[in-house]
Amino acid sequence: MIRILLFEDNKHLRESLSLYLANTDGLWLSGAYADATEAVKLVRKYQPDVVLMDIQMPHISGIEAMRAIKKVNPEVKVLIQTVFENDDKVFAAICAGANGYILKTPRAEEYVNAIRDVYNGGSHLSPSIAAKVLAMFQSQFVMKEQTYVSLTPREKEVLQCMVKGMSYKMIADACHIGFSTVHSHIKNIYEKLHVNSAPEAVVKALEMRLV
Amino acid sequence: MIRILLFEDNKHLRESLSLYLANTDGLWLSGAYADATEAVKLVRKYQPDVVLMDIQMPHISGIEAMRAIKKVNPEVKVLIQTVFENDDKVFAAICAGANGYILKTPRAEEYVNAIRDVYNGGSHLSPSIAAKVLAMFQSQFVMKEQTYVSLTPREKEVLQCMVKGMSYKMIADACHIGFSTVHSHIKNIYEKLHVNSAPEAVVKALEMRLV
DNA sequence: ACTTGTCTCCCCAATATTGGGGATTTATCG
DNA sequence: CGATAAATCCCCAATATTGGGGAGACAAGT
Helix, strand or coil: CCCEECCCCHHHHHHHHHHHCCCCCEEEEEECCCCCHHHHHHHHHHHHCCCEEECCCCCCCCHHHHHHHHHCCCCCCCEEEEECCCCCHHHHHHHHHCCEEEECCHHHHHHHHHHHHHHHCCCCCCCHHHHHHHHHHHHHHHHCCCCCCCCCHHHHHHHHHHHHCCCCCHHHHCCCCCCHHHHHHHHHHHHHHHHCCCHHHHHHHHHHCCC | EEEEEEEECHHHHHHHHHHHHCCCCCCEEEEEEECCCCCHHHHHHHHHCCEEECCCCCCCCCCHHHHHHHHHHCCCEEEEEEECCCHHHHHHHCCCCCCCCEEEECCCHHHCCCCCCHHCCCEEEEEHHEEEEEHHHHHHHHCCCCCCCCCHHHHHHHHHHHCCCCCHHHHHHCCCCCCCHHHHHHHHHHHCCCCCCHHHHHHHHHHHCCC
């Protein structure tokens, strides 16, 4: 039996969902609430496996409530549901540790699928949400491989040190080479990256994922 | 009709999937191949809506094939399938523009669901893959908000300039303030961030998402 | 044998940065 | 009205960085 706690401020949806979930094999609805202010307390009381949380609610947002729950009971799975597919909300929810993010749908079995998925340790994302997440992912990690620069192993090593905020002297010690050598390498790095200061090199290194 | 092109080196699975997909309403299997070397050519020939691509194949990996396809036909949806849920592979596939990533499953309707999802512009991720993606996302974006530092608006502005690799003089010009003022602000920033050089400040700014 | 690339180190001089003081103005808050 | 925070500017001196040279050692490839 998967124990479920539901937070949803819309009375009609809350009651419909309650009815559906309560009558689905394998699920046990511990409670359904219109307000998540007491979420932490309710989680402690009912020890649910999965919390189904509307993102937009009065008093306290679903994300805040989830954050609070996760802080106390990190093992509780939280499934965020919303009508919006706002980028910021999705982003915030994921960062706050959401185990799933589904758009409200008239197809009730979607809720059940999502609940089962997160209960089993996976995550469940509605297709349009998943598309957003992948897009965000790409925009973060796929860099413009525009001007590929080939740094020698030593240069990469030195650059990595620079990214750590180390000075010439510290780099020399860390790499077991002389101060002058560090100087030489950095001169070469600057030329290859077309920069002429440490901060620039660091930024470029990070955005080119050379480190 | 959703036109599909299948790449799968395992003969048995390829034939099973072909049979299933070809006999599913709304799907039209344009072809099934054991090798993706000719993938770009085949895509041009059949103009599929969705390419179902095994990640591990001889000669050329599914990711490479997808990259090639996406370069020529970015609008073609590519659904990656694999037996592995290796982090690196998932990561590489997403960065290369995968529209979906599913684990091989005996439940054939999963393939159909995934195909429909990506065809409709969404993304489809198997629960365990979705969990990995969310975890990667969190590890990237959830910072240790440990030592929250409050920079004044001007300080933030100056810090942003530093991240762009600007020198004191350039920052002074950009912000329409004097050189000495930049100096003062940077001194304060260093103190607040507990650093004592520009590169360190830049790195800290980036990882604390202060910019 | 010769070139090429990498790593190593040095000299010198011009700039830039850092850290320590201090000062003034403005605005906001109680 | 006094206190406080923010923003603006200045001086000075110690360090650090940057950019220009050059040079030897060593390995790999032509």
